Amino acid sequence: MSSWRAWHRPLVLFALVMALWAVVCAVGLVVDDRVLTGAPIWAKPFKFAVSFVAYCLSLAWMISMLGEDRPRLRRTAWWAGTTVAVASTVEMVLITLQVVRGVRSHFNTATPFDAGVYSLMGNTVVVLWLGTLVLAALLWRARTADRATTWSIRISTVLALTGAALAFLMVLPTPEQQRRETAGPAIAESGAHSVGVPDGGPGMFLTGWSTTGGDLRVPHFFGMHALQLLPLLVLVLAALAPRSARLRDERVRVRLVLVAGAVYAAVLALLTWQALRGQSPVHPDGTTLTAAAAVLAGGLLGVLAALFLPGGRGPAPVEEGHGHAGGEVVAGDLGAHRQ
Secondary structure (H helix, E strand, O other), rough: OOHHHOOHHHHHHHHHEEEEEEEHHHHHHHHHOEEEEEOOOOOOHHHHHHHHHHHHHHHHHHHHHOOOOOOHHHHHHHHHHHHHHHHHHHHHHHHHHHHHOOOOOOEOOOOHHHHHHHHHHHHHHHHHHHHHHHHHHHHOOOOOOOHHHHHHHHHHHHHHHHHHHHHHHHHHHOOOOOOOOHHOOOOOOOOOEEOOOOOOEOOOOOOEEEEOEEEEEHHHHHHHHHHHHHHHHHHHHHHHHHHHOOOOOOHHHHHHHHHHHHHHHHHHHHHHHHOOOOOOOOOOHHHHHHHHHHHHHHHHHHHEEEEEEOOOOOOOOOOOOOOOOOOOOOOOOOOOOOO
């Protein structure tokens, strides 16, 4: 892994601020008893702050993978990362502003001011997504010291972009909102994260995800945090490699990452399908359980194939800029990268 000093500083700084802000929001959860749409009013900024910490630190680390010997790519990535940090800052400021005012930040069109805040938040999300898209394109061209790490970064950025894009489904007016808008004057809200039930109903502990209907926040959250989970898998495989002859083969680790990416994408699709059908994640029906079982079976077969297919042992072919001959994990194999 690259030195933390090479990480993208604006994203790291924003993540540190969000970590401190999460503590402030946690205090707000304790001392402020206001409730908004069925949840403590400080729950939303707390969850967003924690999520931004993980998201931005992951991007800051990934940007460092581009290497100092490719200044044009690194310069473009710096500006894209800074754009993500600025857009995220604006998003959090607007969310906090509405919490202080005691009104909803998302889907709120009750007054011209609220509608303006909601519209600006939508624009910042688009800018954030586009900044991440640029970073994903650059990272697809990057090669680290380990091919498994390279593929974990490539796949996780695509999944994160997909998860983030699911937020755009939430801004669409619900059928009930469309009926009310057609029948009378302008309504006070547009869009929702729940499907089949109103926002603010019974929800899961901490996350607030609906327990009575579909909730688009579930696949949105799951997709975005592929940025942490797939690279974490690579770290686990590297830690286990000295104890396993199979995992010391780079090709096996790459296969396992590809299988994990495919399973992750299948689960993301399943969660999205479930939410759009108006089904709570804690009350899956038989169709959902059958699909989940198929994904699980496919994942297990994929793991077995990755471990035991011919060619899973012995020297691994080395691409330019991809670690050591033989593909074995030795001390420093996941250390400083080269292009």
